Amino acid sequence: MSEIVKQEIEQVVYKPKIEQKKPVSFIWVLPLIILGVLGWIAYESYMKKGTNITVIFKSAEGLKEGVTPLEYKGLQLGKVTEISMHEDLKSVKVNILVKKEVAKYVANESSQFWIRKPTISLTKISGLSTLISGHKIELSPKFKKEEDYNSTNEQLFFEGLDTQPNDEYEDNGYYISLIANDKDNVEIGTPIFYNKFQIGEIISKEFKYEKVFLSAYIYDKFNYLVNQSSKFVINEALKVNYGASGLNIEVGSLYSALVGGVTVVTPNKDAKKIEKEEVYTLFAKKDDLRKKEYFHINFEKANGIEENSAIIYKGIEIGRILTVGLQNEILQTKAYVYDDYRYLLTNNTKFFVEEPTVSIEGVENLGNIVKGNFVSLVYKEGTFNNIFKAIDKKDINKNNRSIKLELYSDSLNSISEKSKIYYKNIEVGKVDSYSLTSNLQKVKIVVSIDDQYKDLINDHILFYDMSSKLVEMKALDLNINYSGVEPLLNGAIGIVGEKRSEKLTKKEFKLYSSFKDVEKLKKVYNTGITIDAFFDNDFEIKPNMAIIYKNQEIGFVKDIDFDDRRSTVRLFIYTPFQKYITKKSRFYKKGIVNLKASLSGVLFEVDNFTSLLEGSIHLDTDSPITYNNYEVFSSEDAMKNSSNSISIVFDDVEGVQENFSQLTYKGVNVGKVTKVSLNKDQKVEVKAIIYDDYASFAKEGTIYYLKKPRISLQEIANAGSTVMAVNIGVIKSTSANTQTKFDGLKDQPSVEKSHFGTVFQVEDSTASSVNVDAPVYYKNVQIGKVSKVDLSSDGSKVIVDCLIDDKYKKFVRKNSEFYDISGFEMKFSIFSGSKIESNTFTSILKGGIVVVTPYEYNEIASSKDKFILNKTLREDWKSISPSIK
Template sequence: MSQENNEQEDVVYKPRVKPKKAASFIWLLPIIIACILGWIAYESYMKKGTNIQIVFKSAEGLKEGVTPLEYKGLQLGKVTKIDIHEDLKNVKVNILVKSEAAKYVASESSRFWIRKPTVSLTKISGLSTLISGNKIEISPTIKTKKEIENAKDKYLFIGLDSQPDDELTNDGYYVSLLANDKDNVEVGTPIFYNQYQVGEIVSKEFKFEKVFLNAYIYDKFNYLINNSSKFTMNDALKVSYGPSGLKVEVSSLYSALVGGITVTTPNKNEEKIKKDEVYTLYASKDDLKKKEYFHIKFSSANNIDKDTPIIYKGITIGKITSLTLNEEDVSTKAFVYNEYRYLLSENSKFFIQKPELNFSGAKNLANIIKGNYISLHYKEGDFKNMFIAQEYKEIKNEIYNKTLDLYTNSLNSLSKKSRIYYKNIAIGKVLSYDLSKNLQKVKVKISIEKKYEKLINDHTLFYDMSSKLIDMKNLDLSINYDGYEPLLNGGIGILTEKRKSKLAKSYFKLYDTFQEVQRLKRIYNKGSIVKAYFKNDFNVQKDMAIIYKNQEIGFVKSIKFGENESRAKLLIYSQFKKYLTPTSRFYKKSKLDVKASLNGISFEMDNYTSLLEGSIHLESKSNMTYKKYKIFPNEDEMKDSSNSITIAFDDVEGVHEQFSQLTYKGVKIGKVTNIDLDKNHKVILKAQIYKDYEDFAKKGTVFYLKKPRISFQEIANAGATVMAVNIGVVKSNSKSFANKFKGYTTMPSLEKTQFGNIYTVESFHALKANLDSPIYYKNVQIGKVHKVGLASDGSRVLIDCLIYDKYTKLVRQNSRFYDISGFEMELSLFSDSKIESNTFTSIIKGGLILVTPMEYNRRANGKDKFELIKTLPQGWDKISPSIK
C-alpha cells in the first residue's frame, strides 16, 4: 500500500490564464459629476457679476431687489442694498452688475442718475415706475470700444442730480437759458411761440450760484428761433393799476397751472443759436423794453413806493425803481420807456396824482386801496434827467392861462366850484366873483384851459346852466338841466362857432338861459329857405331845430297849415346847405320816445333842444328821390318808405315788433316793424333795413329765426329766452332785386354762407357732436357743425360742416372726417398707461377733425359726400401735406 503511495507522482496543475479586462466604467461616473460641478461653479462665478456703489442725495423711489440699472432700456444690473453713507447726509446704493456688462459699467467713464416718471398736463409717461419705483440710468462719457478698453476700472461713484446735457440728442436744437432768481421753472415747462408750443425745458442745473436751463426746440420749429430771439416767462396772473383803477389779468388755465415760456423772434433771418451760447430768461415782457432812467425828488413819499407807475394821459410810461430817504426830501430813481423819452423835458413837471371825490363822481378811487401814482404835465424843451415834483394844484393853475370876465344880473348858484362846459365837457372853471364897479352887475372871472382857447371868439355866447331848473311862461315849459353837477355846483355853458377872427374881447354877457342864447345864435346865422311838406296827423312847431349828425343846421322859421297837408319853411344855415340833395328827407324826433313791452323798454331822448320842443332831423342817404322835401312823423316811417322788406313765416313765436333785430354776422342791420297774418294764415313780417339796403334786398337772401338752444353740450342765443327772438340773415350773391322772402324756422342747409362753405358728412349712427361743435385741422379750429339731421329715408345721420372761407382749400375730395368726441383711456399694470383726449371743448361739446392725405385730390365742393369715421388712424398727426 505504501508502495503504491510512493509510486504516485506529484501532479502539478497548469494555471488557467484568463485575458485581462479593460478599466471599469464605474470610475467614469465620479469624473462626470466632478466636471458638472466644476461647470456649475464656473457658471455661478461668471454670472455672479460685479458690485459697484453709487452715492445719491436721496434714495426716494429706489427699492432693494427691484430697482434696475438700465442703459437705453437694457437692464444691466439691479440694486441689492441701500445704506446710509458715512457722512450721514447721503445714501449709498449697492448695485450688482451683470458680468458681461461689468467692463462697460465699472469704468471711470460711467455716470449715473435717477430717472423718475413724468406726469403733467401735456403728457403722462413712465407710469410703470409708479409700481416698480424709479430707475437708475447709466450715461457713459466715452463712446468708442477702444476708449472703453483703455478706461480704468472704478467701483465707487457720485450720482448726478439729473440727466446730463450730453445725453440729449446730438442733432437736436438746444438753447441754454440763464434763469432769473425769481423764476420757478421745472423740467417739462413748455415753450410757446404765438401761444403755440414749439419746445420744452429738458434739464436744469445749478452752477456758479445760478440756475441754467436747457431748452429743446422741436425740429419743425427750428426756423423760428435764432440769435434775435428773446425768452420771457408767462404771466399766469398779472395785477396792475392805473387811472382807471385796479386791473387783474388772468392768463389761460393751462398757463396758470404749468406756467410756460414765451419766445419772440423779431428778425427771422438771423443765424441759429449755438449750443455754448447762454441767453437770459426774462421775468416779463416789460424787461425787454429799453428804458431811460432819471431822478425825481419829492417833499414826502405820500403813499408812493417801489414799482409805483408813472402814467401820462392814461398810459403807463414808466415806474419808480427805488426810494431814498434824505433829511429834506425823498429821492427816487425811476425810468420811462425809450419811446417816451421825449417827455423828460426841462419844462415837464411831475406830480403825485391823488384820488378825487366830488359830486360828479370819484376819480382815481383805486388809489385809496393801491396807492397814488406819478403823472406829469409835458411841455416841449431840452432833455433833462433830474426833476423836483410839484403839487398838482400848482401845475393845474398854470394850465388855465386865459381869463375872461362875465357880467350877469344875478350870481344864482355859481361858485368857485363851478365849471365852464362846452357840449357837457368841462373846459374851464370859475376863479372868482364880485360886484361890478357900479354895483349893478355881478362880475364873474373865469379861466379857460389852454387847449380849449380856440373855442372862444368874439361871437361866443355864455349862459347860466344853473339859474332855474324849471320855468313856465304862457304854458311853455322850460327845463334847464345838463347833469347834476351843474345843478348842484353851478355851471356856465357856451355856444360857439369857428371864426377866422381872433379873440379881441375880454368880457362877455352871461345870459340867464340856454333858450336866450339859442335864439340869438339863430338870428346871427345866415341861410337859405327850404320848403318841406308834412301830414297833419303829427305836430311840427315853429322854432324847432333842424339836426344833421347831432349838429344844428337850421330851424323851422314858419308853418302854413293846409287841410290835409301843411308846409313848413326851414331856414338852413349857409354852411350846411350843401348837405341837401334830391334824396334828402326829414323826420320828427320826439321830445321823449318810450316803447315798452314784456321784452324790455326802448327809451330814446334826443339832445337838449329836443327835450324842450322836439326837433327835425335830416337824412341824406336814401334809395329814392323826392319831387319835394317831406317831413315824416318818425324815423321808422321814413325808413319804411324806402328800406322795407317782407318775410313770410309759418310761425314767429318769440318775435316782437321793434325789439326783434335782423342780424348779419352778429351785427344788427335792421329790425321788425310790423307782424301780421295774411289770408293763407302765413305770418308776414315787415322789416326795416338800417343801411346798405341794396346789399340785402336780393333774390336768394335767407332769413331764419335765431331761437335759443340750451343743453348740457351748449348754450346758444340764450338772450332769446327772456328777450325777443332775433332773425339771422345769410346774404346772397345774386344781382337780382327782391323785397319779399320766405322765412325759415332754423338756418337751412346751404352750400355756402357768408362764413364759408358747407360740406355734408354722413354717419350711420348719432354722435356726440351737436350744433356749433368745433371742427379741427391739426388741432386748429377751422369750422363748426352747422346742422345735424336725418336723411330723407332715415337711413343715415347727415352733418352739415361749415368750413371757414380761409380754410376751404384744406378740404379735398379724398379728405376724411373723424369723430373726436369724448376721450379714450388705456390702463395697464405692466406697461405705460395712456390717456388721450383732444380738447376740453371736444369732451363737452363733441367735435370732428379733418385729415387730408399727402396725395390729395381736387378741392371738394358741396356735391361731394364724406363718411364720418369713428377712430383716428395711427400716425394721423404725422400727415402734413403742403396744400396750395
C-alpha cells in the first residue's frame, strides 16, 4: 500500500453526535395508574360493602360457596360465601353476604330462609332452573310494608326452614292442614282428587312431633267441594288381596298408579268451610272410613294369626285383627268388625282359626297357603258380647255327634285328632282325643259317631286302623293296606259291620291293626256250610284263602287235613251261596300270578286283588260230568283237562306251542293246546282243552287241521303264525256220537260243506295255471276261490276244488260252465291285426276261473255234481246275464 494512502486513512477522525435527554421517564407512570385503579376498587368495595348473615340448615346438599345465590321472587340479594359445620355437628352454617342496599330487608328479625329445590312430577314442574344452576336460598319476609322495616331490629343469625313457609301462600287461598300417621308416600306436588278429577295439590310437608304434617291447597273454583264433612284418604293404585276365594287384584287408574294422590270424600255439600287452624286426618285407605266395632279374642293357640289377619264369615271379610300380644300363655288380640256386622258379636258366637286342609276331597282354603290363616266364626243369636275365647275348629261339631265310643289299641300308629272314621269309604265320625290308659299298656282313642249313622253301631261292629301300614310282608305273605289319600295323610279308622236289630250295650271296642285281621273275624261270624274236597300235594292251599265264584267271594278255606298222598281241605261256603254247590261243582286254585313264556310270546295272568295277595280257590259249575267227591285242582287247565280235554294226533306240528296255540272256529278261540308230546307210534299227540260247549266239539267227524301261514298274491292267511304259535282250525261235525281222540290234518281239508262255504269239484285233463287261492268269478265279481288242486284217485285227471261262498251258491247251476282264464290270450290276423286279452292282473300271475250260467238254467248244483274246466272262454260270456232267483 502506498504511503499516500496510509496518510489519508490515519487522518480520518469522526465527530460525536450530541442529544439532549428528557427530564422524566414514561415507565414510572404505569405504577401510578395501577395504584389508582386499586384505590378506586377499594373505594367501590367500601362504598358497596354488604352485610354478612349466617343461616343454619339441616343439610347443605346442593349449595356451593361463591355460587349459590340468595333470592327473593327472582331478585338476587346476595351469595353464599362460606359453608361450614355447625358446633352441634348435626347441621351446617351457611354464611351469606347480603348486598348493602337490601341489607335492612334481609338482616332483620322478620326474615325466614328456605332452600328452593327442583320439583318434577307428572302434575307439576317447578324450580326447573335449579337443575342447571343448583339449589337456591329463598328469602321469605314476614313484613309486607316499608314502615315495618324502619322499626325492626337487625338480626344476623337465623334458623333455616325445611320447606316453604306458610307465609308464602296466597292470602285468599283455601289451605287445609292434614296429618298422616302411617303413610309417607305423599310428597309435595301430590294431586288431590274429587271423583277422580284433580281439585288441588299438596304444597308442603313437614315432620314434627313424630308425625307428618301436610298442607293442601284447593284450587279456587273447587272450594265448594271441600268442607268440614270431608274425609281425606290416600289413593291405592294397586290393591292385592289373598282371601278364602283366591287372589283378588284391584287396579286404579294409570294416572293414580304413577303419581299417587289423595281423594276427598264429601258427604255433605252444605257444611262450613274448613278453618286454617283445623287439622284433619289423612286416612291410609278407604276401609278406615267405615265405622267399626272393636272387641277382643283370646286364643290358647293360634297358628298363623297375626296383626292384620282377616276375619271372614261365609266367605265375606267382616273385620280384621288389629293387635296381637301374649299374656299368661294366652294370645290376646284386639280386633274389629264393621258396624254392619256388629250383630254377629253375641255370647253364643264361636271364633276359631281356619287353616288349609288337604284331604282326598281336595284342598280347602288354598288361599291361606299364600296369605296365611284367617279367623272365622259360627254365629248363634244371643246378647251382645265383646270378649271371646276362641275354640279349636274340630270342637265345633262335637255337640252334634251323639255316640261316644272308646277304642283300645296297642299302638296309636298314624291316628291323630284329624283322623276320620269311615264306613264303606263314607265319613261317619271323627276322632276326638287319645291318651294312654292308666296302666300305660294301651292307647285309648275316643271317637264320636254322627247322629245320622247311630243305627249302624251295635255290639258286633268291628274297628280297624286304615293307616297303620301301607305295605307289610311277612313270610312271603304280602299285605297291602291302601284306602285312599286321606287315610295316608291324616290317619283313619274303618268300620266293618252291618245294621242289626240289637241295641248298643257296650262303649269299649278293640281297634284292630289292619283290615286283614278284621276280615278273619268277619268270616267267623258268617253262617254257612262246610264241605270236604280232595287235592294233590303238588300245590299249596292255605287257610283263610278266599273262595271265589264269578268274582264274588262266597267262602273261605277253613282248615286243611294233610295226608302224604291226597290231602283234604274243608271249604266254608256262606249261606247265600250254598245253592251253587252241586254234584257238578269242582274247584281250582288260581295263583298270585300266572306267568308262562316262550319264543312265541309271554302269557301273564293276574286275578282279582284277593288273589294278588294270597291266591284264591275258584268254583266252577260247568262240568259235563258229575262227581261223587269234590276236588280242588292245581289250575283251571288241570281241571278242564280232567273232563274237557281231547287228543289230536298229527304227523308233524311245527309251530304249535303249549298254552299259546289256540283251537279256532270261525275265528273264535274255543280252546287251547295244553300239552304236546310223542306217542308210542312216534306221532305227535296234542292235548287240548275246550273252553265252553265241550259236547259240540268232541263229536265224531269233527276235523282239526293246522292253520299254517299262507301267503299269495291273492291273500295273506294266518300271517300271525309266521312269528307266533300255529293255531289249530276246527270244522264241526253234525254227528251225534261223542269222540275225544282225533287225527289231525296238516292243512285245511276239502269237504263238501263247511262254515266256509260249499265245494264244487271241477275236472281238468291236465294241470293248468290255476293254483290254490286263485279267484273264482261270476260276471267279474269274485264269488269264491280255489281251495285245493289235486290228482284224482286214479291219476287220470286233475281235480280242482272251488269253494263258493254260501251267499253266491245259487248262481252255480247244474248246467253252469267253468272256464280257465289263467294267463292271457293272443290272437293274430292279417286282416284284423293283433289282439291280446286278459281278465285280471291276478289271473295273469296265478290263474283264475269264471263261472257262466246260461239263461235257461237248471236247478241249483250240489257238491256231488261234476264240472269240466274249459280252456277257452266263450266270446259272448259278458253278454250272458240271466236273472237268477
